[in-house]
Amino acid sequence: MDDFKIILFLCNWGxxxxxxxxxxxxxxxxxxxxxxxxxxTGRISKSLLFRAFEMGADGVVLxxxxxxxxxxxxxxxxxxxxxxxxxxxxxxxxxxxxRLGHATFLPDESDLLLxxxxxxxxxxxxxxxxxxxxIPMPESESVSRxxxxxxxxxxxAFACQxxxxxxxxxxxxxxxxxxxxxxxxxxxxxxxxDSPSVNKDIWSCLTCGLCYDxxxxxxxxxxxxxxxxxxxxxxxxxxREAHGGFFQxxxxxxxWPGLKxxxxxWLPKDVDLDAKSKILFFGGCAPYFDIFFRNHLxxxxxxxxxxxxxxxxFFDIKPALFKDERCCGHDLLWSGDEENFLKLxxxxxxxxxxxxxxxxxxACPECYRTLAHDYPKHGIPLNFKVxxxxxxxxKEIGKGAIDFKxxxxxxxxxxxxxxxxxxxxxxxxxxxxxxxxxxRFREMQNNGSAAICCGNxxxxxxxxxxxxxxxxxxxxxxxxxxxLLVTACPKCQIHLRCAMEDPFLGEELNMxxxxxxxxxxxxxxxx
Amino acid sequence: xxDSQNHQQGKKEIIITGFGGQGIVLAGIILGKAAAIGExxxxxLVQSYGPExxxxxxxxxxxxxxxxxxxxxxxxxxxxxCMSQSGYDKLIDQIKEKGTLIIDQxxxxxxxxxxxxxxxxxxxxxxxxxxxxxxxxxxxxGFLTAVTNVISMDAAQKSVLESVPKGTExxxxxAFQKGHDYGLATLKGRQKKxxxxxxxxx
Numbered sequence: 001m002d003d004f005k006i007i008l009f010l011c012n013w014g015x016x017x018x019x020x021x022x023x024x025x026x027x028x029x030x031x032x033x034x035x036x037x038x039x040x041t042g043r044i045s046k047s048l049l050f051r052a053f054e055m056g057a058d059g060v061v062l063x064x065x066x067x068x069x070x071x072x073x074x075x076x077x078x079x080x081x082x083x084x085x086x087x088x089x090x091x092x093x094x095x096x097x098x099r100l101g102h103a104t105f106l107p108d109e110s111d112l113l114l115x116x117x118x119x120x121x122x123x124x125x126x127x128x129x130x131x132x133x134x135i136p137m138p139e140s141e142s143v144s145r146x147x148x149x150x151x152x153x154x155x156x157a158f159a160c161q162x163x164x165x166x167x168x169x170x171x172x173x174x175x176x177x178x179x180x181x182x183x184x185x186x187x188x189x190x191x192x193x194d195s196p197s198v199n200k201d202i203w204s205c206l207t208c209g210l211c212y213d214x215x216x217x218x219x220x221x222x223x224x225x226x227x228x229x230x231x232x233x234x235x236x237x238x239x240r241e242a243h244g245g246f247f248q249x250x251x252x253x254x255x256w257p258g259l260k261x262x263x264x265x266w267l268p269k270d271v272d273l274d275a276k277s278k279i280l281f282f283g284g285c286a287p288y289f290d291i292f293f294r295n296h297l298x299x300x301x302x303x304x305x306x307x308x309x310x311x312x313x314f315f316d317i318k319p320a321l322f323k324d325e326r327c328c329g330h331d332l333l334w335s336g337d338e339e340n341f342l343k344l345x346x347x348x349x350x351x352x353x354x355x356x357x358x359x360x361x362x363a364c365p366e367c368y369r370t371l372a373h374d375y376p377k378h379g380i381p382l383n384f385k386v387x388x389x390x391x392x393x394x395k396e397i398g399k400g401a402i403d404f405k406x407x408x409x410x411x412x413x414x415x416x417x418x419x420x421x422x423x424x425x426x427x428x429x430x431x432x433x434x435x436x437x438x439x440r441f442r443e444m445q446n447n448g449s450a451a452i453c454c455g456n457x458x459x460x461x462x463x464x465x466x467x468x469x470x471x472x473x474x475x476x477x478x479x480x481x482x483x484l485l486v487t488a489c490p491k492c493q494i495h496l497r498c499a500m501e502d503p504f505l506g507e508e509l510n511m512x513x514x515x516x517x518x519x520x521x522x523x524x525x526x527x
Numbered sequence: 528x529x530d531s532q533n534h535q536q537g538k539k540e541i542i543i544t545g546f547g548g549q550g551i552v553l554a555g556i557i558l559g560k561a562a563a564i565g566e567x568x569x570x571x572l573v574q575s576y577g578p579e580x581x582x583x584x585x586x587x588x589x590x591x592x593x594x595x596x597x598x599x600x601x602x603x604x605x606x607x608x609c610m611s612q613s614g615y616d617k618l619i620d621q622i623k624e625k626g627t628l629i630i631d632q633x634x635x636x637x638x639x640x641x642x643x644x645x646x647x648x649x650x651x652x653x654x655x656x657x658x659x660x661x662x663x664x665x666x667x668x669g670f671l672t673a674v675t676n677v678i679s680m681d682a683a684q685k686s687v688l689e690s691v692p693k694g695t696e697x698x699x700x701x702a703f704q705k706g707h708d709y710g711l712a713t714l715k716g717r718q719k720k721x722x723x724x725x726x727x728x729x
Contacts, residue, residue, distance in 0.1 A: 307727075314727040316715070400648065400709035401716045405726075521727040526716030 004058040004124055008035045008117075009044050011075075014065035017107035027114055030121040040064070041102075042075030046292065047244030049086045049100060054249045056134030059099045059124035063113075066104040076104060081295050088291045093253065094260040096127055131258035135340075147231050148193050155224040157185050159217035166211035166221060171452040172204060175472060177465040179204055181211045181221050188228060202228055203240040203461035207334055208453040209421040226334055233336030242462040243292075247331055250288060254326040255343040263287050264321055266302065271309045274318035280357040280384075281309060281319040282371065284364035285327050286490045297497040301490035307521035308363040308389050314524060315396045319361060324351050330366040333374060334458035345370075345380050353383055363389040363517050365418035365489045373422070388419070389517060390428040390488075397435060397524075405523040407438040409512075412482040414444070414473070414496070415451035416489035429488050429516055436523060442480040444473075454495040470499035474509040485513045537568075537593045539677050542604040543667075544586040544614030545634075550664035551610065555587025557668060557686045558678065562591040565682020571599035584613045591677060606675055608667060609635045610650070627675055631667065646674050648709050657702055665691070665699050666706035673710025680707065 010016050016037060022029055038044060041064030052060045062079055070076045083102035091097035101120055105113050152158065166181040167173050173180055179201055187198050207222035215221065233239055241248050253259075266287060286301035293299050312319055329344035348371075352360060362368050365388070372386035396402075413433055420426055430448075433441055446452045452473055455466040474496060477485050487493050493513055500510045514522075541558065545551040552574045559570040573588040588601040607622045609615040609630045615637070622628060622643050630637055632647040648670045654663035665687060672683045684703060691699045719725065 310727045314724075396712075399705075399712040400653075401712035523726075525726045526720050527713070 002032070002125070004032050004129060005056065006030075006033045006059040006061065006121065006124060007052045007057045008033050009038050009041065009048075009060070009062045010035050011041045011064040012037055012039050013071045014069055014107050015063040015105040015109075015113060018105050018110040018113045019063075021108075021110040022114055025110075027110075029114070030117060032121060032124075033117060040070070040072050040075040041079035042070070042072065042077075044079065044082065045244050045246075046082050046086045046089075047246035047249060049082065050090070050246055050249050050253075051244075053090065053095060053099070053130060053132055054135060054253050056130070056132070058127075058130045059101070059120065061101040061103070061117075061120055064102070064104050066106055069106065085291055085294065089250070089288055092261065092263055092265070092287060092291070093250070094262055095130060095132065098123055098127060099130065131260075132253055132256050135252050135255070148188065148191075148228070151224065151227045151231065152189055155220055155227070156217070157189060157219050157224055159219055160185050160189075161217055162186070163216060165214040165216065169210045169214045171208065171210060171469055172206060172465055175465055175468045177204065179465075181205070185219070185221070185224070193228075193232070199232065199237055200240075202232060203238075203335075204463070204465075205461070206417070206453045206455075206457050208417040208457065210450070210452070212421065213449055226336075229334070229336035230338045237336075239335050240461045241335065242456065242459045245459075246292065247285075247288075247459045248335060248337065251285075251327040251329065251332050251344065252337070252340050255340050255347070257347070259324075259326075261324065261326070263325060264323070267309075267321075268306065271306065272313045272318045273309075273321055275320050277318055277320040278356065278358040279317060279319045280322055280352060280355065280360045281305075281312065282322060282328070282360050282362040282364075282367055283325060284362065284367045284490070286364070289490060289494060293494060293497075297494060297501060299490075299494050299497050301493055301515075304363050304490055304515045304517055307515070307517045308361075311389070311393060311517060311521050311524070312361070314521075315392075317392075320355065320357070322351065322355070328364075328367040328370040330370040330374075331458040333370065335460045338378075342378060342380075345375050345378065349375060349380050349382060357384050359385045359387055361387045361389055361392060363515075365416040366491070369418045369422060388428070390419075390432060393517075393520065394428055394431055397432070401527045403525050403527040404435060404437045404520075405525060407436060407484075407519065407523060409438055409484040410440045410442065410480075410482040411436075411438040411484045411486050411519075412442055412444055412477050412480040413447070413516075414454065414477070414485055414487045414492050415447065416487070416492060417451075417453050417457070419488060420449065420451060432516060432520065433486065436519065438484070440482075442482060444476040444480055446476065454489075454492040455499070456495050457491070466495075467499055467502070470496055471502075471505060471509060474499055474511060477511055478509070483512060484519075485511050486516050486519055487513055488516050490515070537591075538596075539591045539606065540601040540604045541589040541591070541606040541608070541677070542586055542601050542618060543589070543608040543610070544584070544618055545610030545631075545664075547583055547585040548661075549585075549610055550661060551585050552587045553690065554608075554664040554668055555589050557665075557683070557690045558671075559589050559591070560690060561678045561682040561686035565685055566678055568593055569596050571596050573599045573601070584611065584617065586614060586618075606671070606677065608671060610663065610667065612636065629667070629671060629674070631663065646670070646710075646713060648706065648713075650706065653705055653709070654702065657698065657705070659698060662698060662702040665702040666709075669703040669706025669708075670710040670713075671706075672703075673707045674714060 067076050087097045087100045164182050205225045211221045283305045329341035333341040368388045455470040456462045559572045562568045562570040570591045575586050606627045615635045627644045629646045631650040633649045633651040650663040650666040654660045
């Protein structure tokens with residue numbers, strides 16, 4: 001097989017000289033290699049490395065300067081970390097770690113470079129083509145007035161009474177961002193969908209739902225924004241994706257049918273599973289997040305999955321796991337990529353139906369909302385029941401004979417937006433928390449239906465105001481004089497941890513965090 | 528008659544004790560009916576009668592057997608169900624050595640050094656949570672059905688439905704189910720603890 005593509009990111013400084021020597025000498029550099037000259041390997045982020053695979057590369061190499069010879073000091077070290085993280089993620093995704101390489105060369109090491117390139121080519125040749133085929137970018141079409149008008153009338157945005165309750169409740173507006181849901185709706189109704197301010201603001205919305213709660217006309221602003229985002233993205237609008245769009249790329253990559261993901265390999269062996277069970281545990285993307293953020297935030301959101309499985313085992317439930325599990329599509333749906341969301345949804349539902357599953361349990365609020373509500377709403381019917389683990393825990397613990405060990409800490413709780421605005425599980429986290437035995441449980445200033453978001457949703461529109469929001473939230477948590485912040489969503493853990501890394505405020509904000517499933521799993525016992 | 532003979536003939540002597548008005552006698556009636564009608568066994572009921580029925584101590588003595596019962600009074604119960612502290616204090620010394628003690632933990636504080644098999648359930652608290660404190664007796668029956676094997680779940684449930692006032696069937700079914708679930712969870716917890724799996728992480 002010789003029909004494959006390798007993208008070579010080549011640093012301008014050290015290895016480029018060696019590469020030029022090869023060209024000058026007329027050495028045979030494999031045809032499959034397309035070279036891209038870059039100023040420094042440290043600037044090739046995880047998202048750029050992954051984007052190459054998303055666009056159809058079978059192998060990617062990052063060639064930089066040897067440690068100590070980097071023109072900018074830290075480039076080589078950064079490149080090594082980025083490559084390691086991306087390698088582990090593509091490994092988990094089932095592409096094969098070996099498709100991504102990183103090496104360093106001195107300017108005079110042209111022979112070694114040629115040897116390396118030939119070896120890498122052989123390696124990719126033996127691996128065969130990547131299971132990812134290029135995903136066509138949506139063709140840019142102008143936003144039709146009709147489609148915007150349709151969305152406006154579908155969500156009955158005309159019912160807006162201009163009262164401004166949304167803007168006075170919006171966490172972003174309250175933190176000082178020049179952002180107003182009321183003004184945004186009015187601009188869109190007035191037909192200014194192309195205006196720069198609308199194009200910017202629709203990506204800032206947290207879609208947390210506070211405005212919807214306050215709206216006297218019940219305009220579902222989050223879903224309205226979601227649908228407008230879809231139209232604008234189709235128009236080629238910049239979705240202002242955070243982390244260079246890495247997560248959107250990752251989730252789009254999961255739409256490829258040929259993928260054989262290995263997302264469960266990390267799971268401890270003593271967790272009891274039963275492949276034939278009619279109950280399926282849907283894990284979510286936490287394992288990918290943990291790899292992506294391991295050098296930065298050191299988050300441990302996979303614990304939520306492990307703790308949930310242990311809790312199921314505690315109640316003698318041995319669930320099946322889903323080998324082909326793909327992202328539920330939440331973040332794609334909420335960042336305007338409805339097409340790929342639908343692909344993921346169909347694949348997940350088909351696979352679950354093929355397994356003959358009767359009940360799907362999940363611990364992620366986003367997965368829960370997406371599976372239980374957004375799949376059916378987007379025309380994908382479910383033949384199974386979707387249960388959030390809190391429902392199951394409340395039911396099982398409610399049967400009795402369960403006790404909890406004392407927690408030697410004062411605790412407070414960060415609500416999850418995605419659970420807060422659904423009727424069924426909204427008060428469940430608090431019921432469960434009240435069963436625990438901490439020194440004290442005290443609510444934050446904004447809690448329950450007034451709770452504020454962790455600062456970002458669907459990996460889009462993150463900016464300084466997101467950080468300000470996180471700082472505000474963590475200060476509220478500290479104001480309760482608690483020592484432990486209990487959360488209900490892996491994203492809250494990631495985003496709040498981000499503010500704790502702040503070089504100036506980090507120490508003041510730092511607070512121990514644990515997911516609700518984690519604290520239950522650690523303290524639950526038979527009476 | 529010795530204990531072992533009792534056991535062979537499947538004879539069980541039960542005392543349910545509590546305050547008048549808690550539905551102690553009704554619980555006894557339901558239990559006896561379930562055995563007689565549902566399980567085709569013999570059963571007798573002796574109920575304390577008198578001023579007690581207006582708030583004082585009260586008890587129901589039930590005998591269930593495969594064979595004809597010659598004497599309906601119970602002095603040494605196999606199963607003692609206590610829904611009041613005074614009832615517990617009065618009868619705890621009479622329970623058989625390998626008997627089963629069941630208490631409502633909201634109302635009874637058990638003494639130390641119990642040698643018999645011991646179960647507890649917060650029946651009154653659970654009944655309050657259901658909105659009707661008088662349903663505690665049915666919760667207790669559900670619990671008793673789960674932790675002992677005197678009568679079957681089916682027979683007990685039918686008997687409950689036949690004996691409670693019309694219009695309260697749904698509430699009573701829920702209460703019975705709650706008590707039964709609690710009983711099963713208690714048994715499961717014991718089993719798990721015995722196997723060394725007290726918590727989720729160990």
